[in-house]
Amino acid sequence: MNEPPLGFLLVDAARLYRARIDSAFEQSGVGLTAGEARTLAYVNLYPAHRQSALAVKMNVEPMTLVGFLDRLEALGLVARETDPADRRAKIVRLTAAAAPDLERITAAAAAARQEALAGFSDEEQAAFRSLLARVRANLARCKEAP
Amino acid sequence: MNEPPLGFLLVDAARLYRARIDSAFEQSGVGLTAGEARTLAYVNLYPAHRQSALAVKMNVEPMTLVGFLDRLEALGLVARETDPADRRAKIVRLTAAAAPDLERITAAAAAARQEALAGFSDEEQAAFRSLLARVRANLARCKEAP
């Protein structure tokens, strides 16, 4: 019996993962969607970056990021400060209020990850991570051709 | 330097993959989105199944499948036949017209896969596929708990 092609596995797995994350966040009382939480985590990971730089890190169009940041800012979890070196640009920072949410996000994400990787040895987890990172890099690179 | 967590890699990779597939389909003249093409490929993979069975295979809600099939049927690529054993149910089949499109879809998907897996050895490809299938199975299973 033929199996679904690899691309479908990837898209399916990602959709299920996102759904799992969404439900984990809903349960844990953090009022954030997967995309918002992802953005918050990236701001934490790359602090004091400009929006455009953050968008590059996230492999997302700047306009997509604007929406996420709008909501996070409205919730008081991030702040946009005008870059003193360039008044067009904005520097994105976490606020103090973000810390507890970030912690719950991290916990929920860890739970989801644990379920996704159930039955994986440490080596398998590392291998999966590394292969996935290479796939992502391949696809991100081939996006800059047109 | 910290790296983005695994879940984000997965979601990012899938988004980039879907975008890549969409552009490949657009270029190749097949007027299908990634979701529609995925559905068509699943119909090919699991022929003469009921919609509900197909939805299970695709890990999608029945209502999501309805939309995809509506469009594929309007394009004349699939047909819905009433199941003689149960007049509520419909059996989904490919039409003869689907063959060329299916071929172009397969080719476009293969091209995207090749880009995603650039630099992978055969062993790495197989490993990635197998790990991904396990992740998908884990997540699909843990979806039936609530």
Add this chain to the structure above:
DNA sequence: CCGATATTATATGGTTAGCTTATTATATGG
């Protein structure tokens, strides 16, 4: 046989996460 319950597909309507294109404000190079 009959009524209650379950199942199959679907209509309706909403959400999330993206995108493109155009606009505004500010920088910067000639």
Add this chain to the structure above:
DNA sequence: CCATATAATAAGCTAACCATATAATATCGG
């Protein structure tokens, strides 16, 4: 100092999902 580039954003679109409700049909208990 003007032309062009860049940073964020506004506006509006699409795809891909989901949940809830409904109509038709099956099925099971009595």
